[in-house]
Structures are given as C-alpha cells and as structure tokens.
Amino acid sequence: MAEQQLLPSSEADALVTSSDPKHPANLICTLCRGFYALGWVTGTGGGASIRHDKLIYLAPSGVQKEQLQPHDMFVMDYASRQYLRKPTALKPSQCTPLFLAAFDKGAGCCIHTHSQWAVLVTLLVERDARAVNQSLTERCFEIEEIEQIKAVPKGRGKPGKLGYFDRLRIPIIENTAHEEDLTQSLEEAMEKYPDTHAVLVRRHGIYVWGDDPRSATTLCESLDYLFQLAVRMRELGLPWTPDDTNRQK
C-alpha cells in the first residue's frame, strides 16, 4: 500500500521546505502563477510536475494553481512510484500517470495546460480531418515557415532545434472521460512520434515536457504562441502549410 511508504511528517515536510527559489516545491508555485497569467490553468485546470534526483514533485488536483504553496506539493519516489508526502485534504493530480510517462522518456519537467489556443487547434484539425474522411488520430497539428518553430527541439537524443523550413508536427490524441485513461494513447503517440516533446489532447489541452523546467516552459510558451498564431491565421483565411487547403472558415 502506498500509504505505508509515506515518510514521517517532519521528514516529508523537509522535502518541500527550502529557501532556494529553484527548489522544485518553490519553483512549481512560481511557474503556476506565471501559467495562470497566460491563461493556461484557469479554474484549477492544468498542472505541472518536476523530477528532481529520485523524486517527483507534483501539484495537487482541483486547487487554484495560482495560489499554490510549497506545502501543497505531493512528493513521490520515482523508482517505486510510492508517495513519500501526501498533503492531507488534497488530492493527487489525475495527470500523475501522464507526467510519469514523460519522465520515463527522460523528461525532467512536464506541464499540462488547458490553453484555449491548444483546444481550438484540436477542433480545427478535427474539422479538417472530417472534411476528408480521416480520423483525428491520422492527423497532427502541422505548421511551417514561422520563426518561432526554431524554439522547438529536434527530438529525443537529437541535439539542437528545428529549422525554419522544418515542418512542426504535434500529435493529437482523443480525450477520455477520466484523465488517467489518456495514458495509453499518450504513450502510443510518444511511440509513433518519438521526436515530439508535446501531445495535444482533443477538446482538452496539451502535455508538454522538457529536460528541465526552463526548457519545458519555453517550449510550452513557443507552442502556445504557434497555436494562437494558427487560430488567428485561420480567422484571416491564411494557410498553416503550403498544402493546407483548409484555410477557409
């Protein structure tokens, strides 16, 4: 039983107590305040997790992310997947298995947002797919020749970033009734698109990961910039790629 693994209260609290602003328990709070300002975690949505040494730090579920405090953090032993610290009266994030899937691919930080720009591009790709009788899972969000693409890493084990003439592809998975049930399709998308550091979830949002909090955050910002631009492009009838025939509303 997970409960058996909990550390004594004082040891558990020590895991989230630090005067270093870069300590994971502090950093998740700072990041989430920024995410709130960006519209990514409105109404308790979204979340973030950091892997630090052998520990996973996780924001709780169903709380106002912009008001998180270090003592709200869950801490899990990565190897055993057992909680070392579970704040009473809070629930662990339903995103936990999805964050773990990213950590298993080597990530050090994983972010989940409900950004409306992410949701809208999934809706637009869904409509484009239907128009040609494709299923959504056969399609990605695709865009090219936008400078911000150069902020996206090439892929796991490949040094450097995408080039301006590279096409960015972000896979989209179907949403499910329960967040944890996304895990299998997320892992499948990771297998099918081994270079991706992000997976869109239809009518839901996005999961983005990176080697560390800085790279995950800047990638998440860059993708959100591209989704927002893409929505505005569609409103203006501008194509996302040279072969995009869905430029009309």
Next chain:
Amino acid sequence: MAEQQLLPSSEADALVTSSDPKHPANLICTLCRGFYALGWVTGTGGGASIRHDKLIYLAPSGVQKEQLQPHDMFVMDYASRQYLRKPTALKPSQCTPLFLAAFDKGAGCCIHTHSQWAVLVTLLVERDARAVNQSLTERCFEIEEIEQIKAVPKGRGKPGKLGYFDRLRIPIIENTAHEEDLTQSLEEAMEKYPDTHAVLVRRHGIYVWGDDPRSATTLCESLDYLFQLAVRMRELGLPWTPDDTNRQK
C-alpha cells in the same frame, strides 16, 4: 426600519476589521482586484458577496471594485435582512436581493460579473433562438465535450463534478431596467434548473455562486473560460454541441 438595526459605529467597524486575509471584508477586496484584472468588473460593474456565519458581507454599488477597502463593506444580518453596518456616502449593491436568493439556496459566496464573454453568449443564443422562433427563456447556453466542463459541480446535493460527456446548461434570463427586478426570474431559473450554480442575464452578465469563495471563484473562471471559448468557436464556425446548427456567423 433597517436604520434602527445598525450597530454602534465601533461594533460595526469591528465586523470589517481583521488582519486575517481570509476574513470576508478582506477577501472581497482581494477577489475584486482579481476580477478587475479578468475584465469582470470594468467601470464599477459587477460585485461579490460572502456569507459568513450569520452575516452577509457585501461590496457597495457604483464604486471601483479594484480599489475596494474593507471599510467600504456593508454587513447584513442574514436572518433579519437588516444592515448592521452601512458605510456613509456609499450605496448598498442593487444585487443584494439576487445574492440573497443564492444564499437561500445554501451558497456561501456569490459573484456577479459583466464579462463580455458572458454577454456575447447571451446575444448568440438569443439570435439562435429567434432563428427557430423560440423565446430566449426556452433556451440555455449549452456546450459539451470540453474538458473544462469537468470543473462545474453536478448540482445542489449531488457530490462531484460534471463529466466530460455531460452537457453543460446555463439558463439565461431576460434583463430588466432595474437590477433588483431580476430577482423573481433568477429564482424561477433556480427552480427550473435546480442543479445550476449560475444564471446568465441577457445583455448584462452572469450570477455565479458556490459553497465558499474558492468554489464560487473557480466556477466563475471555468464558466468564463467556456464562454470565451464558445465565442471563439462561433467566430471559427465550430459548433458548441453535436446538434448545434448555428455554427455559421
């Protein structure tokens, strides 16, 4: 006469004096500064009220909500509906009877916003209703299969939140010349939709309530997110529900 019920000045002031940031008189100020940043209380519009023990704390009418101070608060005895504290030179909120209607249903906090997204969805539903010769009161704002719906409570006395596949319905009432005249139709909407924690007012805004300030605020944010998304979906020609035939502008 209400005036007779006013407490002596020092006792009345004690009701709004506290160093605890969660004290209702302090919390309403903090909440309203956040609401201003979200565009909910522009130009003295909107308001908020908290029920705490046997007392109702109310922001005054016609003042800049982002500059509220604890000593600006009205305090009412909930049982007798008599003011215990009335700041001189300020007017009580015209929303008071509407807030009381929510408290009578068990709410602990009620928020009123003039959010443009709320106003725009009432205008869009109104047009959709007219197109099929329905009256507005026969229609709700309806949306489904958006993850953020899962932040909306199932309803009074029902534990838990709506599911992803549940349809969210928010009733809409007609606006009136005087805000207090909305009370009857608000109460009727509450009867007709006993599970709702929110009622839209046509060309005006929304009333949202919850068990406590946290739940009212996060619900209000989640609904505003959904209204904003819905407006953007309509701009892109995307339907709100599978049976929505009004996807065209």
Next chain:
Amino acid sequence: MAEQQLLPSSEADALVTSSDPKHPANLICTLCRGFYALGWVTGTGGGASIRHDKLIYLAPSGVQKEQLQPHDMFVMDYASRQYLRKPTALKPSQCTPLFLAAFDKGAGCCIHTHSQWAVLVTLLVERDARAVNQSLTERCFEIEEIEQIKAVPKGRGKPGKLGYFDRLRIPIIENTAHEEDLTQSLEEAMEKYPDTHAVLVRRHGIYVWGDDPRSATTLCESLDYLFQLAVRMRELGLPWTPDDTNRQK
C-alpha cells in the same frame, strides 16, 4: 507672455510635491500607469488632465505615460490660462485646448485615449455612414440594451445615469492634422450633444471627461467596454441597435 507668469522654481515645484496619493500631480501618474495597462496610451499616445481648485494639472506631450513622475507635470492657472510651471525639456500636451474645453463645461478631469476599440468603432460607423451616403458628422456611435450603458451619466445638470433601455450616443468628429485644431469641432459636438461626456475622434481615439478623476475614469472604462463589445458584436454579425442594418462585415 506666458513665460512671465511662471512661478519661481521652488514655488512651482511645491505645486507638484505632495505625499497625498490623491494630489493631482500624483494621481495623474497613477491613472496613466493604469491607462497604459488598458492599452489606452500606447507609445506616448493619449493623456490626462485634472482641474483642482483654480489650477489645471497636465501630463506633458510625447513622453511614456506609464513612466510619468509628479515633477513632469505642467501646471496652468485656469483663469488666466497661463502656465505656472513648465518642466524644462518637456513639451505641453497638444490636447491642452481640448481639455480646457471640457473644463469650461464644468469637468474636473479629462482623459484622452488612443484605444483601438474607440478607433475601430469610428471606422465602422464611417463605413456605415458611407453606405447610405451620409457624412460621418451626421452619425454617432449608437448602442442600446447593454447593461454597462447604465454606468454612463445622463448628462450635464441631469442627476443619475442612463437606463438600460436608453440609447447611448457618442458623437464622432473628424480628425485633423494637428491635435489642437480639433478644438472647434469638439466644442461644436459639445453644443450639439449637450448631454455627452465624451467625443470620439475618427481614426484617432476619444476624449472623455467627468466631474472628478473617479467619474472620468469609470466612464472611460465603461465606454471602452462598450466599444470593445461593439467590435466583437460586429465580428459576430450582431447588431448594435434594433434598427442597425450594418450587422454584416
């Protein structure tokens, strides 16, 4: 000559030195920081002026309004229209004669913004007017049945605010090459629409005034809310008034 009227430096500086945040020299700085956040004074545009007793306080021209300091203020004697204080190296606002026109109508504070929403409604009304071969000056911005209209005062010497069923009319004047040349047409619009507390300037922005800084600011916010809503309504093909036939883009 105006220069002769300048007070000795120490007396002039005393006019803008106060620890009271409500002192006009301090308040203009605070207001302008807020206006910048609202997008009203981008790129040194816009401005604000307060009449206090027999003095007029004016923000200078061509400076970043969000970085104003009390010692940047010009001070004018209202009766003689002579500057008492002119900061060296700064230029007086070209809006000065327009602000004075509002003060002559009894205003205590006047705000000028370059809000994009104000500019866009002038462009939309211009197009609507052309479509029926009217000149722009025959038209106003007109909207009705939006709750926020109730934040607009009825007019000079008339107590109270507009009602929900009243039609709000804001006159629009032609822009000129030089801002001071707007004065005559502004005064004509004030004569033609004696109840208005605001005049839109085509392809330029808006002048808004009120009895005091609070009423001018909240009116300016309420009008900006209505202009923004009106632009969004037009994007969605929604009419501004029941007789608006220009609802299509």
Next chain:
Amino acid sequence: MAEQQLLPSSEADALVTSSDPKHPANLICTLCRGFYALGWVTGTGGGASIRHDKLIYLAPSGVQKEQLQPHDMFVMDYASRQYLRKPTALKPSQCTPLFLAAFDKGAGCCIHTHSQWAVLVTLLVERDARAVNQSLTERCFEIEEIEQIKAVPKGRGKPGKLGYFDRLRIPIIENTAHEEDLTQSLEEAMEKYPDTHAVLVRRHGIYVWGDDPRSATTLCESLDYLFQLAVRMRELGLPWTPDDTNRQK
C-alpha cells in the same frame, strides 16, 4: 581572435554592474520584462541591444528574456567588434550583426520582436502581393490616416514625426534559415528605404531602432499598435489605405 579581446573578469563584470536603473545592463533587463508582458519575446524569442559610448550591450540568445539579469549581458567594443565580456554558458545573440547594422546607421538602441501582429501583417501583405503577381519585396506594409502614425519619426536626419496624412511604409524582407543571414537584406532595405526605423521580416517579426532606448521602445510600441489595429481592420473588412483593394478576408 575575439577571445583575446576579453577583459579580465573583474573589469568585464564592472561593465555590467551599476546601481543606476538607466545603465544599459540594467535597462535591457527592465525593457525585456516589459516586452515579455507585451508578447514580443515569448519563448526566448526576440531581443534588445543598447549602444552606450563606445560599447554595445547585448542580451544573450536562447534565454528567457523576462528573467534576464545584468550579469547575463554580452558587451562588445563597437569599433573593433570584439567582445569585452562573454558570459560563460551563454550564447551571443544571433541578431548581433542586425543590431550592428542599425548602430551603423546611427541608432543607439535596437529591438527585435516576434510579435504576432508583426508576423500576421507580413502574411497579409504576402497574400495581397501574390494576388497581383508581385513579389513580397516589391511591397511594404502601408497604412495611413491613423493618429498613432504621428508617433513615427520622419526619418534619419529629418527632424520631427510623420503627419496624420502621411503614409507609413515599413519594408518587409524575406526570412532566412539562419538569423544572421538576414543582415544583407536588412541593409538593402535600409538603403532602399533610408527613412525607415524598422524592417519587418516575413513570418518572423520585426527589427526596430531609435536614437536611444526610449525612442526605440515607443516606436516599437506604436508600430505594434498599428499592426494590431491593421489585423483587426482586416478581420472587419476595413481597408488600410484608400487604394487598398484587399479589404476582404
């Protein structure tokens, strides 16, 4: 070799250490925090540089611009183009040759943004050009009769600002795979449009310069205001100039 020119560490650090908020090393940090809030440097994009006496201060590449610290700055000797200070573990900005091109024209500050409004106007002008079989480099972004144009300087060596009836023209250059490869076409645009203080880069963003940080910043704000307005005008079917026939989406 550039490395030979590096100052000893203590002397190099002294170049970026000052308690004066207007010192270039401090000012770049302050400016970049503001640029982040404006959406100009999302996801490590964009940058800024200040020329001060004989030195060039440069923000590094690939870092979060809103978190810059003075000790992150690169310092170059303008005459010799040799770095005097290169923070270990940071990369110099790829914009450096472009910033230098502006400094060679007499600028004291140069700003590079990835503003979506800038990107969108390049896309709209590109489409307009194609519709009449023109190449993009034959076209500029052009707008007239908008008050904010009066915040744009007339041109190098010409005192004063554009008038309301002047047409603003901002040249657009093709984007390249590598940012430094933009230098030649930027310089060509500077030759072809000697009065311009800004050059748009297709699908990328904009370079803006001015005599000093204040004038570069306010120009960059004014242009961004005009680009944003232009996108909204196009969404509403409003022409940018009287002879603009591309007003339809």
